[in-house]
Amino acid sequence: MNKLKFKAAVVGFAALALGLTAVSASAQCDSGEVVVKLSHVTGGTTHPKVVASNNLAERVNKELNGEMCVEVYPNSTLFGDSKELEALLLGDVQLLAPSLSKFGSYTPKLGIYDLPFLFKDMDQAIRFMTAEKGKELLNSMSDVGFVGLGYWLSGMKYFSANKPLLVPSDAEGLKFRVQTSDVAKAMISAMGASPQPMAFAEVYGALQTGVVDGQENTWSNIYTKKFFEVQDSTTETSHQVLAYLFMTSTDFLESLKPDVREKFLAICDSVTMEANESVKAKEETNKQNIIKSGGKINELTPEQRKEWVDAMKPVWKQFEKGIGADYIEAASKS
Ligand code: SIN
Numbered sequence: 569m570n571k572l573k574f575k576a577a578v579v580g581f582a583a584l585a586l587g588l589t590a591v592s593a594s595a596q597c598d599s600g601e602v603v604v605k606l607s608h609v610t611g612g613t614t615h616p617k618v619v620a621s622n623n624l625a626e627r628v629n630k631e632l633n634g635e636m637c638v639e640v641y642p643n644s645t646l647f648g649d650s651k652e653l654e655a656l657l658l659g660d661v662q663l664l665a666p667s668l669s670k671f672g673s674y675t676p677k678l679g680i681y682d683l684p685f686l687f688k689d690m691d692q693a694i695r696f697m698t699a700e701k702g703k704e705l706l707n708s709m710s711d712v713g714f715v716g717l718g719y720w721l722s723g724m725k726y727f728s729a730n731k732p733l734l735v736p737s738d739a740e741g742l743k744f745r746v747q748t749s750d751v752a753k754a755m756i757s758a759m760g761a762s763p764q765p766m767a768f769a770e771v772y773g774a775l776q777t778g779v780v781d782g783q784e785n786t787w788s789n790i791y792t793k794k795f796f797e798v799q800d801s802t803t804e805t806s807h808q809v810l811a812y813l814f815m816t817s818t819d820f821l822e823s824l825k826p827d828v829r830e831k832f833l834a835i836c837d838s839v840t841m842e843a844n845e846s847v848k849a850k851e852e853t854n855k856q857n858i859i860k861s862g863g864k865i866n867e868l869t870p871e872q873r874k875e876w877v878d879a880m881k882p883v884w885k886q887f888e889k890g891i892g893a894d895y896i897e898a899a900s901k902s
Contacts, residue, residue, distance in 0.1 A: 596629075597637035602824065604628070604638045606663035607646040607655070609768045612792030614857070616850045617665055617812060618642055620720050620843035624663075627835045635828050638663070649748070649767040657713055662820045665720055665812040669749035676890030677708045678813070682751035683887065684880035686899055687809040690721055690851075694844060696902035697721075697811070701895050706813070713818045717833070718840035722810040723786030723851040728795060728802040730781060732866050736760070736879040742781040745771050752784075754883045755807075768793075775799060786810050791854040796863030803866040805876055814840060 597603045606624065610617045625638040641647075647655045649670060655661045668681040680686070687693040696702045697719045706716030727733050729742060740760035746752040748765045756763035764780050768789075774780045775798040783795060784807070790796050814836070821829060859865065868876070888896060 596639065598634065601635060601637040602828070604636060604662045604820075605641060605646065605660075606638055606665075607641045607652055607661045608665050609642075609644045609649060609652075610789065610792065611643040612788075614850060614854055615788045615792045616722050616843060616847045617720060618792075619846075619850065620814075620839060621665065623842065624835065624839045627839060628832065631835060632828065632831055635825075636832060644767075644769040648769050653714075656815070656817050659817070659819060663717075663814070663816055665814045667722075667747055668719075668811050668813055669747035669752060671709065671813070672748055672750055674712050674714070675708045676750075676887070677705055677892065677895065679749065679751045679887050680705070680891045680895050680899060681811060682749050682755070682808055683884050683891075683896065683899075684751075684755050684807045685877045686884070686896070687724075687902075689806070690724065690809065690848060692899075692902050693721060693809040693811060696899045699898065699902060701898040702902075705895070710818070715816050715818055715821055716813050717816060717836045718814045719844070720812040720814050720840060721844050721847045722812060723788055723847065724806040725784045725786055725808045725810050726790070726802050727784050727805050727807070728782055728790065728799040730800045732801055733782070733803045733805070734866060734868065734872050735875045739782070743779075745774055745780040745783040751883065751887055752808075754886055755880055758880055758883055771795065772798065784808070787851050787855040787858060790863070791857045791861075796858045796861065801864035801866050802858070804868060805873075807876060807880065 606621055608617055608621055612618060621640045621642065625640045628636055628638045647661060649666070652661065652664050652666060656664055668678045671678045687696070706719070727739070729739070731738065733739055736759045742761045743764050744756045744761050745766045746756055746763045753763040753765070766774060766780070771783055772793055772795060775783060775795060782799065785795065790802060796802065824832065884896065
């Protein structure tokens with residue numbers, strides 16, 4: 569990395585620490601380098617996606633110095649949920665890591681990751697993602713022009729609201745923000761509550777003003793987006809896994825010189841492996857950060873957990889055809 573780029577990267581990380589906007593400006597990249605914009609919607613400094621994105625930029629900017637240069641735009645500062653996939657196809661951004669729950673308009677198959685209580689923990693999800701069927705799903709949207717470079721795990725999801733949610737009937741009549749996922753909508757309806765799809769950037773305000781009563785997310789998102797400040801408590805339901813499709817477009821990948829593409833893909837694999845190895849520790853840190861900051865967490869008894877599982881299991885049948893029974897079976901056995 570040359571001196572100018574090193575300086576710019578340091579400024580970028582300082583900006584992140586202060587919660588400011590984009591990490592970079594194009595001035596960081598030397599002329600002649602392929603400039604790669606990585607846009608995502610999460611924030612803070614301890615979030616798994618923030619760390620993985622910054623690692624990727626650091627590695628590419630060092631190991632492919634002079635050939636390729638990655639700029640990271642966190643916190644929906646370049647594109648938010650609603651525009652980023654379209655922007656990738658238009659070539660306005662080259663790398664994204666959207667939640668797997670946000671691809672419903674392109675494929676029903678990734679709905680597997682939203683099936684409630686299919687993945688008991690992150691280890692089971694990783695086993696599925698790294699086995700044959702999981703790898704196949706990485707490229708379930710190749711007809712659209714999307715290329716899955718890897719899965720970045722974020723954590724298990726938990727429900728929060730302004731009252732303890734110990735059994736599904738506690739959620740009856742409440743409004744929950746969900747991602748744009750038909751499976752998530754069906755799951756909330758199965759709880760007798762109403763789903764409100766909404767972009768991630770709008771969730772804090774919607775919870776604060778009472779537009780919605782609750783939400784579901786990982787410890788890392790609940791902490792870094794401060795949802796715990798505007799919710800009485802979060803319940804350790806672990807009802808779904810939240811993971812990202814670290815992705816690019818066929819057009820971008822094909823535009824690279826073969827040797828650059830090969831080195832770039834090797835860095836992507838290595839960053840992905842490292843991200844998934846450290847994700848559990850990051851989730852635990854952010855759970856402890858919530859507790860230290862005064863957030864309240866409710867645990868479930870085995871009987872209460874069974875009530876959640878029983879209420880949500882019928883949702884699987886509804887989506888089995890679109891996802892594929894073979895994928896669901898493989899995930900269950902992972
Ligand atoms: C993310 O972690 O990228 C956002 C998840 C959400 O929309 O809840």
